[in-house]
Amino acid sequence: MRTDLISQEKNRIEIKAEFEACEFEAELNKVFDSISKKAKIPGFRKGHVPRKTIEMRFGKNAIHDEVIENLLKESISEIIKDYDIEPLFPPSLKSRGAIVDGQPVTVNLLIEARPEIKLPALEDIEVERLITTVDESMIDDMINNLRKSQAKIEAVSVPIQDDSIVSVEFNMVTTGGNGEEISRSNKAEMATLDMQNLPMAEFKEPLLGKSAGDIADVTVLGGINPNNVDSPRTTTCYELKIVEVGKIVLPELEPDFFKLCMGFECPTIEDFRTSIAERMLAKLLDDANADAEMRAVNIAAEKSGFEVPPSLIYQETKRIKEFEEREAKEKYKMELKELLKTKNIEYETYEKQIITKAWRIIRDSLVIDEIRRKYEIKIEPSELDEWIKNTAQKDGVEVELLKKIYYKDEDSVNILVDRVYADKAIKLLMDKVKIIDVSELTPPVVNKTVELNSAEITLENDTAEITLSSGNPETSEPD
16 A cells, blocks of 8 residues: 545645555455355355355445445554544545556545644743632622522412512413514423512513412513614513412521531521631632633633634534533423524524534633643543542532442543543643732633634534635535
8 A cells, every 4th residue: 555645734634545456356355255155145155156246236336435444444543653643533535546457446535633732831821810708798698598598488368479489380472573473382381480580570560469360461572683683573472370379488597507508517697607608718719710720721722823623613513502402492392493583593693602612612622632641641540539529529419429420331431531631631731820819800802703714614404514715615514
């Protein structure tokens, strides 16, 4: 086999591989022999089927394709090593030349390589971190929220008031600006409404003064489409049947309540407030550190200046889209496009937003991985269990349950390993950058849409359209 580099466009490399006629013929004989031994063809014993019969039965082109696939399986690692390529995906067959007896066989391979990432000097990066404090008003708000979370609801035989808790059975219909029906709930659903914290202000007046058994009709206008302020607004009509009217009874500020909230004894209100302050401060510090980590990765990525491969953006965009489609069906009982219409969000605008989100996720993950590689970060098996233990404690779940989730199969273990690697890489980054504590953070520069430089990606009918900067269009799911 001999190879030649045909072209290289960014991280997409095309290589021509030529197999000598004798190489191709030898593999062809193996394929024919294998088919002959396995195929059940009436009138012939296994292992004694003539070539012409096999070609007629299975197709000459299909047999040649299998031969080429076998040859490439044996030689692809050699090609990758010779050209010092680190592929993102298995190389794909772009084209093959005509197959003529006694002549070499040529194929063109398309390989998408991992982009070259040149990290900046991490010691030169400056990252802001918010100074965190807890004041008395914050503690008061937390105690009020804790009391509300442990509050009981007692049914009352009075009309709905400003402080009532209302159980309702509801149906809803959403119509477009021209009166066309967009969606309708298939069956009545139950909901509990807090009159002090209603999902929409339009609910308040129709509910006030109603009693159990009454019906309240609520009409809610959709928002204005920012891309077309003159477009008609959607309308959602709710029919609410009052099932029960109740009132909130807050728990008393006493040691039993303190222990329920904190998980340990707090004899006095002062002890309780001190414990809350400590817990709040720890949470704020975690949030401030997490924000600083995100800023550090973003700065490192911007200074690296590499281009994110369009195929990776496509895959992440597709993953996000599939997740949000499932969520729309499970949570809102409607298709994603219908849900977007109720929020006056154009589908094209939505796609640009998730492409931007996908671009940022992939860009940051590549930078984190490059830090791991450059500094040769290693992990020990014990670190996996330690990560699970810390995560379980942080999220308030059982350690053994989390272990079962991450150790259930090879894919789950790989996800765990990737997360531990990422955490160690980010820790190394934060140990090297200069952290500047500030009382007010500089607002980050947020791009509403991402200019992908050499590639424009759109999603339609589950395909990716990638237009390279050279102007050569390719419309297909990335190989």
